Amino acid sequence: MDEARREIAKQATLAARESYGKLIAILASRTRDIAAAEDALADAFAAAIAQWPQAGVPTNPIGWLLTVARRSAGHALARRQTADRSATMVQMLADERRDSDADSFGDDRLKLMFVCAHPAIAVDAQAPLMLQTVLGLDAGRIAASFLVAPASMGQRLVRAKRRIRDAGIAFVIPEPAEIPERLSAVLSAIYAAYGAAWDDVAGADVRLAGLADEAIWLARLTVQLAPDQPEARGLLALMLHCEARRGARRGPDGSFIPLRDQDVALWSRTLIKEAEAALRTASRAGAPGRFQTEAAIQSLHAQQRMTGERLYVPLTKLYDVLAKFAPTTGVLVARAVALAESGDVNAALSQLEEAPGAETYQPWWAARARILWLNGQEAAASEAAARAAGLSSDPGIRRFLLAQGYRGDAHR
Amino acid sequence: MQYMLLFNETPEEQGKRNDPAQAEAYWGGWTAYMGALAQSGVMVSGNGLQPPEVTTTLRVENGARHVVDGPFADTKEMLGGYVILEAPDLDAALDWAARAPCVTAGSVEIRPVLPPPAA
Numbered sequence: 243m244d245e246a247r248r249e250i251a252k253q254a255t256l257a258a259r260e261s262y263g264k265l266i267a268i269l270a271s272r273t274r275d276i277a278a279a280e281d282a283l284a285d286a287f288a289a290a291i292a293q294w295p296q297a298g299v300p301t302n303p304i305g306w307l308l309t310v311a312r313r314s315a316g317h318a319l320a321r322r323q324t325a326d327r328s329a330t331m332v333q334m335l336a337d338e339r340r341d342s343d344a345d346s347f348g349d350d351r352l353k354l355m356f357v358c359a360h361p362a363i364a365v366d367a368q369a370p371l372m373l374q375t376v377l378g379l380d381a382g383r384i385a386a387s388f389l390v391a392p393a394s395m396g397q398r399l400v401r402a403k404r405r406i407r408d409a410g411i412a413f414v415i416p417e418p419a420e421i422p423e424r425l426s427a428v429l430s431a432i433y434a435a436y437g438a439a440w441d442d443v444a445g446a447d448v449r450l451a452g453l454a455d456e457a458i459w460l461a462r463l464t465v466q467l468a469p470d471q472p473e474a475r476g477l478l479a480l481m482l483h484c485e486a487r488r489g490a491r492r493g494p495d496g497s498f499i500p501l502r503d504q505d506v507a508l509w510s511r512t513l514i515k516e517a518e519a520a521l522r523t524a525s526r527a528g529a530p531g532r533f534q535t536e537a538a539i540q541s542l543h544a545q546q547r548m549t550g551e552r553l554y555v556p557l558t559k560l561y562d563v564l565a566k567f568a569p570t571t572g573v574l575v576a577r578a579v580a581l582a583e584s585g586d587v588n589a590a591l592s593q594l595e596e597a598p599g600a601e602t603y604q605p606w607w608a609a610r611a612r613i614l615w616l617n618g619q620e621a622a623a624s625e626a627a628a629r630a631a632g633l634s635s636d637p638g639i640r641r642f643l644l645a646q647g648y649r650g651d652a653h654r
Numbered sequence: 655m656q657y658m659l660l661f662n663e664t665p666e667e668q669g670k671r672n673d674p675a676q677a678e679a680y681w682g683g684w685t686a687y688m689g690a691l692a693q694s695g696v697m698v699s700g701n702g703l704q705p706p707e708v709t710t711t712l713r714v715e716n717g718a719r720h721v722v723d724g725p726f727a728d729t730k731e732m733l734g735g736y737v738i739l740e741a742p743d744l745d746a747a748l749d750w751a752a753r754a755p756c757v758t759a760g761s762v763e764i765r766p767v768l769p770p771p772a773a
Contacts, residue, residue: 389748602694602749631683632690635752644682 259459261304263376267350269311271413273319276375276403282315283307351376352467353413355460358402359427360411367402369431369438374399376463377456387438387453422531425468429477429533432460436481458485465520475524476534482517483540486510498638502650506547514544532567535560554584571597575609582613591617604633612648623649656698656767657747658738659754662731667759668705683755684735691737691750700737731760738767 262283269279286307300306357363358372370388373379385395405411416424436457461478468474490508491499499505521537539560546553561577574597582590590613600606607630614623624646631643642648670676684702691697706725713720725732734756741747744764751762 389745389752391744391748394744602690602696628686629690629693632686632688633753635749635757637683637755637758640683640686640755641679644679644686 259377261307262378263351263354264349265304265307265311266375266378267354267413268308269315270375271350271353273315273407274410274413275407277400277407278315278318279311280375281318282311285314286311349467350413351463353415355428355431355464356416356424357406357411357413359424359431360406361424361427362409362411363402363405364398367398368427369434370395370399371402372428372431372460373435373453373456376460379453379456384453387435389438421471422473422529425471425473426532428464429461429473432457432464433477433481433533435460436484454485454488457481470527472524472527472529473531473533475520476531476537479517479521479524479537480533480540482513482520483537483544486513486517486544492638496638498636498642498647500642500647500650501543501547504547509544517541530563532564535564535567539564554580558584571599571603572605575600575603575605579609579612582616587613587617602633604630604635607633608643608648611643612650615646615649655741655743656738657741657744658736658765658767659747659751660733660763660765661735661737661754661756661760662763663734663756663760664731667756668732668734671705680755687753687755688737690753691739696739696741696750698738698740700735700739702735703733705734706732734760 265283265286266276266279269282270276273279289310290303290307294300354375355372358375359368363371370381370384373384374381381396381399382392384399385392388395390398415421435453438453458478458481461474461481464471464474465478486509487501487504489510490504490506493499517537518541521534521541524534524537539557542553542557542560545551546557557580558577561573561580564573565577574593578590578593578597581593594600594606594610594613597606607626611623611627611630614626627643627646627648631640634640634643667680670680673680688697688700691700709723709725711722711725739747739750741750744766747764751757751764754762756762
């Protein structure tokens with residue numbers, strides 16, 4: 243009974259998610275006014291909630307919502323610009339006629355995503371904007387996931403929307419030559435949404451608070467809308483590999499279990515298979531990139547654990563490739579650890595020293611602890627582990643570090 | 655800009671201080687956190703506080719002093735300590751608040767410190 247109700251609620255959520263971004267994209271594509279489109283769509287959803295239970299769900303719900311939203315937007319615009327009232331109404335009716343064929347509206351969500359990740363939009367607003375406009379998530383939830391005060395997240399979103407409208411950022415697919423770079427911004431924003439779910443939320447069940455599901459949904463959508471882009475598939479493969487290990491990352495008491503100690507029987511074979519298939523399809527395009535490389539690294543990690551084969555040398559090579567595509571502190575830190583695991587501890591330490599901006603970066607200190615332990619420098623390793631523990635926002639990881647978990651199999 | 659982080663703990667969380675089974679993990683977490691604050695150079699000052707049982711509250715009303723044991727009222731969370739830190743903005747202060755051990759067993763309140771009055 244409860245199960246059935248939950249299933250219906252889930253389907254309703256999925257249906258709303260499926261149509262929300264489409265409708266925002268259609269409504270805002272000509273006016274470039276996302277805020278107005280959101281208001282109009284909110285009116286339309288309110289009307290649907292009031293009318294559908296009595297009148298029944300219309301045969302073309304999306305068309306119905308679009309018509310009501312357009313009228314609402316038209317009225318709002320006409321109220322603001324009394325002089326142009328008739329012109330506005332004429333435009334609105336023309337738009338409505340054009341949409342009257344239910345199947346004629348294409349999917350403008352990819353255009354909307356390109357707008358959200360446009361270089362003119364502040365980088366820290368891109369992922370939140372995408373989550374809000376494409377998925378319809380509320381600002382409070384987005385703010386919590388990115389660990390930002392709700393008021394500042396609200397401002398960030400308002401500013402970004404104003405910029406799109408005032409700068410006239412066009413709802414178009416970029417020129418073919420520009421696509422790789424512009425798509426990379428879209429994918430980075432999706433990955434940021436996924437990363438927020440992994441890193442910043444404390445507790446054992448990240449799914450409850452984080453946006454992992456939503457981010458994976460966006461990655462799938464991007465693959466569906468841009469099937470010829472290998473990097474989109476690479477990102478999906480990367481996220482699916484991480485997602486496959488979710489059930490193995492935590493003990494029953496919320497304790498943290500590092501990759502090398504995870505019970506691989508708890509990994510999702512379905513997700514791993516899907517990830518591998520996505521990565522294979524991507525690699526056929528012969529255009530490697532950051533996300534395909536990251537997915538390949540995760541694929542090797544999975545293989546290493548499942549077969550017991552030591553693959554640290556090829557892993558180090560892949561990290562070198564990744565560091566060329568994306569020399570971020572996170573990548574440089576992970577590369578140093580892989581190098582240390584492969585046996586070259588001194589080179590690993592000097593690589594770690596060169597990673598910029600590490601002062602308050604928790605993974606840097608955790609990596610330093612692991613590398614120093616591999617080198618038998620017990621006291622310095624403990625110190626680094628304590629610093630990493632102090633910078634952890636996750637109780638499970640804090641406990642793991644204080645219990646010298648990264649000492650692991652080093653020099654037993 | 656300076657922010658004060660007020661660390662509120664549930665009674666169960668504060669009870670770990672004197673529970674032999676949990677005291678080590680409790681103090682280990684706080685020592686690591688305060689250490690990271692100090693070593694990162696953001697901490698201006700800060701202290702842990704003793705529990706409500708040893709707290710005394712004074713009020714003067716209509717010339718009469720009222721001295722009572724404990725804090726004002728029973729609350730679900732008790733002030734367990736505070737730090738004042740230097741952070742460029744609220745987001746950075748939030749990052750530090752999220753690392754406090756009590757954030758999953760209580761809460762952290764983040765208050766901007768009033769700047770000193772202009773001379």
